[in-house]
Amino acid sequence: MDRNQLVKWLESPAKMGHKYSLHAVYFCTGCGIIEVPPSITARWDAERFGVLPSASPRHANLFLITGYVSVKTLRAIIQTYDQMPEPKYAVGFGSCPINGGMYWDSYNTIKHLDKYIPIDGWIAGCMPRPEAIFVAVTHLWTLIDKDMADGYKRYRKHYAAYRANQEKALPGLDWPPLFPLEGSE
Amino acid sequence: MTKMIWYVLSPLIALVVGILLMGLSRKLLARIHWRVGPPILQPVIDLIRFLSQKSASHGFLFDSGLILSLAGSLVLTLFLPLGQYTPMSGSGGLLVILYVMLLGPLGIAFSSGGAANPYASIGISRKLMLAMGYELPLLLIVLTVMTGYRTISIVEVVRIQQAQGWAIATFPLLLSALAYILILPAILGMRPFEVVGAAQEISSGPVVEFGGPHLALSTLQHALTTYIGLSLFVNLMLGGGSNPVFFLLKMLVVFVLCLCVHAVFPRFRVDQAIRYLWRWPALVAMAGLVLTVLMGG
Numbered sequence: 001m002d003r004n005q006l007v008k009w010l011e012s013p014a015k016m017g018h019k020y021s022l023h024a025v026y027f028c029t030g031c032g033i034i035e036v037p038p039s040i041t042a043r044w045d046a047e048r049f050g051v052l053p054s055a056s057p058r059h060a061n062l063f064l065i066t067g068y069v070s071v072k073t074l075r076a077i078i079q080t081y082d083q084m085p086e087p088k089y090a091v092g093f094g095s096c097p098i099n100g101g102m103y104w105d106s107y108n109t110i111k112h113l114d115k116y117i118p119i120d121g122w123i124a125g126c127m128p129r130p131e132a133i134f135v136a137v138t139h140l141w142t143l144i145d146k147d148m149a150d151g152y153k154r155y156r157k158h159y160a161a162y163r164a165n166q167e168k169a170l171p172g173l174d175w176p177p178l179f180p181l182e183g184s185e
Numbered sequence: 186m187t188k189m190i191w192y193v194l195s196p197l198i199a200l201v202v203g204i205l206l207m208g209l210s211r212k213l214l215a216r217i218h219w220r221v222g223p224p225i226l227q228p229v230i231d232l233i234r235f236l237s238q239k240s241a242s243h244g245f246l247f248d249s250g251l252i253l254s255l256a257g258s259l260v261l262t263l264f265l266p267l268g269q270y271t272p273m274s275g276s277g278g279l280l281v282i283l284y285v286m287l288l289g290p291l292g293i294a295f296s297s298g299g300a301a302n303p304y305a306s307i308g309i310s311r312k313l314m315l316a317m318g319y320e321l322p323l324l325l326i327v328l329t330v331m332t333g334y335r336t337i338s339i340v341e342v343v344r345i346q347q348a349q350g351w352a353i354a355t356f357p358l359l360l361s362a363l364a365y366i367l368i369l370p371a372i373l374g375m376r377p378f379e380v381v382g383a384a385q386e387i388s389s390g391p392v393v394e395f396g397g398p399h400l401a402l403s404t405l406q407h408a409l410t411t412y413i414g415l416s417l418f419v420n421l422m423l424g425g426g427s428n429p430v431f432f433l434l435k436m437l438v439v440f441v442l443c444l445c446v447h448a449v450f451p452r453f454r455v456d457q458a459i460r461y462l463w464r465w466p467a468l469v470a471m472a473g474l475v476l477t478v479l480m481g482g
Contacts, residue, residue: 017234021227047211050227055388056304058241058396061234074223085238085396137346 018087018142024062027081029073031127032066032093039130049137049163057083068096068103069110075170080116082178086152089120091136098122117167118140118151159184194240194264194435201261202407202433206227210444217448232401240397246299254292258409261285265416268429278338279327285418289410290316293391293403300394308390311455312381318462319371322364325470329361332429333477343425350423357480360473362422367466372414376448380455421445
């Protein structure tokens with residue numbers, strides 16, 4: 001943890017701020033509600049990493065989606081992701097958001113979450129242990145350091161494609177596009 | 186010349202002390218919960234992050250309300266003695282403080298009202314209800330202090346206490362000090378009166394729509410509110426301080442005591458909070474006022 005190195009703070013304060021102040025929206029879609037509370041309370045204490053659960057997406061810059069994503073929750077996930085201020089990092093937790101997991105042939109769940117919003121990292125497993133959240137956080141620090149956690153830039157760049165996928169999954173998408181559709185690919 | 190420097194220095198010290206107290210509260214809370222906790226400078230890291238992000242604005246009132254509230258709190262720090270230094274000592278004293286204290290919640294109310302988020306409206310209605318709850322005992326307490334020391338100047342109150350002993354150690358004013366201790370968590374927004382920013386039920390209440398720089402400003406405002414609440418208590422009841430270091434030490438002791446209550450208690454519902462605030466602290470403060478008038482007259 002290079003949180004205490006003053007030189008790095010002076011070089012790029014914003015990047016260090018984004019690294020060590022990850023306020024998280026935990027989107028517990030069904031699974032993961034058992035794993036998340038121990039990780040933020042006294043047993044595993046996420047606050048020592050600077051990770052704090054946040055009640056409003058406007059405060060947050062880390063979006064943790066735990067468990068399977070049904071079509072109905074996808075709507076809420078997209079809205080939440082759109083409301084977060086940039087730079088924002090999204091992490092899929094568990095195997096279901098990665099490729100559908102045990103719901104691989106379900107009629108009502110989304111198989112690949114990163115078709116709809118950009119994901120910066122995955123935590124595989126069904127379910128992963130709470131420690132895996134901290135491994136993910138330290139990996140995310142490395143990615144932010146190397147400017148590789150660029151999901152929000154990809155979202156802006158390829159917004160037309162993401163929006164098309166969103167409209168395909170959710171017929172009658174009733175909010176206007178977040179970014180102008182003409183400039184993006 | 187030195188007097189002019191304190192016009193800049195005292196709001197600055199208020200901000201720094203408020204932010205450090207926030208960091209200390211997070212660390213100490215973690216240690217009470219047997220956790221490791223964040224570094225003490227974690228609020229500074231958060232502030233840097235907030236300021237580097239862009240936030241969505243919801244119109245003119247949304248932006249200007251926050252600035253009004255922050256400006257009101259910064260002006261208020263000029264009226265509060267910091268040790269022996271008071272930048273605006275000759276103007277109005279406690280009466281001005283009581284009026285300017287309203288600007289903080291009012292500005293936040295304007296700003297959150299501009300956001301038109303239902304959680305923000307509920308939070309604001311709770312904030313104003315709670316303010317109504319603790320303003321009544323607070324007014325009685327301030328009235329008692331003004332009657333007891335026969336002055337409206339807070340500088341004079343501090344000077345008399347330095348000469349004759351703290352208000353908390355003299356008899357009728359002891360009751361006012363007791364009432365003030367009972368309402369102090371409500372002024373600071375700590376448990377058991379954490380009804381305003383209830384993260385679990387109303388998504389942090391008034392600050393729900395703030396992101397980026399707006400959140401940074403509201404965090405600074407919260408830090409100033411903490412400083413002002415503690416500073417007023419130390420000045421009125423604990424005899425201020427002969428120099429700023431002693432003054433800040435007294436504030437630290439009071440804050441840690443509040444924090445110990447904050448760490449272990451759940452919170453009231455808003456109606457329970459009002460019922461409590463208007464019953465016990467108001468009663469004790471009223472008894473203090475009556476006794477002060479009888480014994481002083």
